[in-house]
Amino acid sequence: MKSTTNNLFISFLVICIFISCNKKKQQEIDKSNTNQTSTYTIDKTLKESEYHIDLLNLKTKNKLGSDTLVTVTNDPVYHKTKRYQAVNALTLITSEIDLSKVDTKDTKIVFECIDGYKPEMPLALFLASKPYLAYKDLDTKGTDWEPISKNGNKMDAAPFYLVYTDAPADDDHYKWPYNLIKIHLEPIDKSKADLYPKEISKVTGYNLFQNQCITCHAINGIGGEMGPELNYPKSVTEYWIENELVDYIVNPASFRNKVKMPTLGITKQQSQEIVEYLKYMAKNKKQN
Ligand code: HEC
Incomplete structure (x- = not known):
């Protein structure tokens, strides 16, 4: 009887040790997992390398996925129905990025183009649509792409057109970038947190800037690179005469021949609001 009790006790001990070891192991696994993803899942900030896709690199490695033919009626760049050879962008993104670690509703998808243009859209909207990465135009003979006319210049959509x-x-709300080379994810509020003004009177200008300008211009290093950075190290408000700056933003072509900045259809009043915001940011410079 005594020995049975002893045996039972020993078995119990062995089980306890076993459970505790496994628990430790599990904790270690959990720890290494959180280390990997902690920057996003816990702080809601993304660890850059895990959420960046370099399309040209994938192409070189033959990892873009299988070809498909897509027809786009009413293509907004070519203004007609077009057919493309493409790969499914959702399949590509889900195979490159572990979306189970991503809080989709708080994340945006940013497209990086050759010239520094960086349009973005909510990741949730992107995932709910049927996006394709076109890499060959099937309506042309001889060349890969039918030319696109832009500001009197002819260009093509290579290497990728979404x-x-x-x-x-x-x-x-849907972005159709061409000359696309990279895609990455970012928390939706990243640029908001860094560029949001503390003075309530500057919020209108901030909103206009977010909606109309940030795809091409950065402030403190955050934003597109097609046009120049507007705040750091010198703010445009420090070397432009204010009323000229307001007029320039309304109608850039009235200042510069063959200007690359488009006329965006904003009013003089709105432009003034943007300049007020830029003046505010000039007092809040930061190198990002
Ligand atoms: C499609 C891209 C694009 C958008 C959108 C855009 N810009 Fe520009 N912007 C440019 C480029 C490119 C230049 C360089 C000058 C040129 O066009 O020759 C420029 C130049 C400027 C300059 C002159 C900078 C200097 O130092 O001379 C200012 C100021 C400016 N943009 C403000 C704005 C503001 C404010 C908005 C939003 C209302 C805006 N831009 C939207 C592309 C853009």
């Missing part, structure tokens, strides 16, 4: 088979061409 198209959708289901998005309305006139819905500007």
Whole structure:
């Protein structure tokens, strides 16, 4: 009887040790997992390398996924129905990025183009649509792409053009970047947190800047690179005469021949609001 009790006790001990070892192991696994993803899942900030896709690099490695033919009716760049050889962008993104670690509703997808243009859209909207990465235009003979006319210049869409088979061409929540080379994810509020003004009177200008300018211009290093940085090290408000700056933003072509900045259709009043915000940011310089 005594020996049975002893045996039972020993078995119990062995089980306890076993459980505790495994628990430790599990904790170690959990720890290494959180180390990997902690920057996003815990702090909601992304660890850069895990959420960046270099399309040209994938192409070189033959990892873009399988070809498909897509037809886009009412293509917003070519203004007609077009057919492309493409790869499914959702399949590509889900195979490159572990979306189970990503809080999709708080994340945006940013597209990086050759010239530094960086349009973005909510990741949730992107995932709910049918996006394709087109890499060859099937309506041309001899060349890979039908030329696009822009500001009197002819260009093509290579290497990638993002198209959708289901998005309305006139819905500007969907972005259709061409000359696309990279894609990455970012927390939706990243630029908000860093560029949001502490003075309530500057919020209108901030909102206009976020909606109309940030795809091409950075402030403190945050934003697109097609146009120049506007705040750091010298703010445009420090070397432009204020009323000239307001007029320039309304109509850049009235200042510069063959200007690359488009006329955006904003009013003089709105431009003034943007300049007020830029003056505020001039007092809040930071190198990012
Ligand atoms: C499609 C891209 C694009 C958008 C959108 C855009 N810009 Fe520009 N912007 C440019 C480029 C490119 C230049 C360089 C000058 C040129 O066009 O020759 C420029 C130049 C400027 C300059 C002159 C900088 C200097 O030092 O001379 C200012 C100021 C400016 N932009 C402000 C704005 C503001 C404010 C908005 C939003 C209302 C805006 N831009 C939207 C592309 C853009």
